[in-house]
Amino acid sequence: MNKKILYLITEDWFFCSHFIERAVAARQSGYDVVVVAREGVHGKQIRDAGLRLVPLEIQRRGINPFKEMATIFRVLRIYRAERPDIVHHIALKPIFYGSFIARLTGLKNIVNAPVGMGFIFSSSSVLAKSLRPFVNLAMRFLLNPRGSCVVFENQDDLNDAISTDRVRQSDAVLIRGAGINLDAFPVKEEPTGKVTVVLTARMLWDKGVGEYVAAARLLLQRQTQARFLLVGAPDIGNPAAISLQQLEDWEREKVIEWLGHRQDIPEILSNSHIVCLPSYREGLPKSLLEALAAGRPVVTTDVPGCREVVRHEENGLLxxxxxxxxxxxxxxxxxxxxDLRRKQGRKGRQRAEQEFSSQEVIGATLDLYGRYDSCR
Incomplete structure (x- = not known):
């Protein structure tokens, strides 16, 4: 029988955005692949890729102890039924629940991927600050149990986890983001006309959307000739979600143009000149990898994740x-x-080709699965 990999993740859309290529590659390499996630509109995409989806009602922002206990018992039943050889937990709640249940059921081959560390560590809200000590405590016990590897998307998060003794150095693995399909983002010459700046992300305050709008407002007040686009939908499951009312108010103010959720990101980038992401913290932002692949310069923040993608004055500005x-x-x-835009855009494409291709990420992930015993 083929060895089985089980992915535990909260949202099917995030799996499709960041992990489906690796899961398909694992299946093609001979693994039986099971995805456990809340099923939204991306269930068909997962099944069409030849993967088995086990729906799970799990809420990212849920803190009701009774509901969370019920979720834990559902995950326990799934693990006992599936008996996977490797479990790959993605984001903090799946890591905590999955690692705890893996211990109960005797599963030892654990891959934990905290990705961007989430709302708890990026937000300055009262809720985030109040939950942070409890999350840090849980990380000490469940992020790196014996037999596990912990995959980080950027060097900052990896170094921090080791220095704070949350992860053993021998178990820390760096796989930088989801990678990017270079063929899907051909480099095209800049469009003519007014310079267009675009921010592509979930509409969250922690992505720096408010600062982006404020900067756009300031530049337009200075008579700067530019357009400012927002591309992405509000993420209602995230406490940092920006309301639909706020987005519509910004549009009415004529500071930005909000395009909502779009599937044609390569075309949007080819019709833009600059990509901006003033995020507070990231794992490794896919939108910036797409900017690099498309040959567009980036303005982003000097924070974990973002500075992994952008080198100041080389392929963008921090x-x-x-x-x-x-x-x-x-x-x-x-x-x-x-001239600076074109120069930095060329450097960005070179970095995408050399460091961030999806094939690099897929290969590193399959190597991790294949050499798993070396992580113990």
Missing amino acids: VPPKEVLLLAEALARLIDDA
Whole structure:
């Protein structure tokens, strides 16, 4: 019988966005692949890829102890029924629940992937601050149990986890993001006309969307000739979600153009000049990898995840988080300098080809599965 890999993740859309290529590659390599996630509109895509989906009602922001206990028991039943050889837990709640249940059921081959560390570590809200000590405590016991590997998307998070004794150095693995399909993002010459800046992300405050809008407002007040686009939908399952009312208010103010959720990101990038993501913290942002692949310069924040993708003055510009004036100045510099945009865009494409291709990420992940005994 083929060895079985079970992925535990909260949302089917996030699995399809960041992990489905690796799961398909695992299936093609001979593994039986099971995905356990809340089924939304992406269930068909998972099944059409030849993967088996086990629906699970799990809420990312749920903290009701009775509901969470019921979820834990459902996961326990699934693990006992499936008896996987390897479990791959993605994001903090699946890591905590999955690692706990793996211990109960005797599963030892555990891959934990905390990805961007989530709302708890990126937000400055009262809720996030109040939950952070409990999450840190849980991480000490469940992030790196014996027999597990912990996959980080950027060097900052990996170093921090080791220095704080949450992860053993021998078990820490760096696989930088989801990778990018270079063929899907051909490099095209800049479009003519007004310079267009685009932010592509879930519409969350923690993505720096508010700072982006404020910087756009400041530049337009200075008579800067540019368009500012927002691409993405509100993520209602995240406490940092921006309301639909707020997005519509910004549009009515004529500061930004909000395009909502779009599937044609390569076309949007080819019709834009600059990509911006003033995030507070990331794992390794896929939108910036797409910008690099498309040959577009980036303005982003000097925070974990973002600085893994952008080297200051090489393929983009880094600014401190939450600094609207400095963000506006960096955007203005690229808006006014076409030669700099083209130079940084070329460097970005080179980095995408050399460091961030999806084949690199797929290969590293399959190597991890294949040499799993070396992680114990």
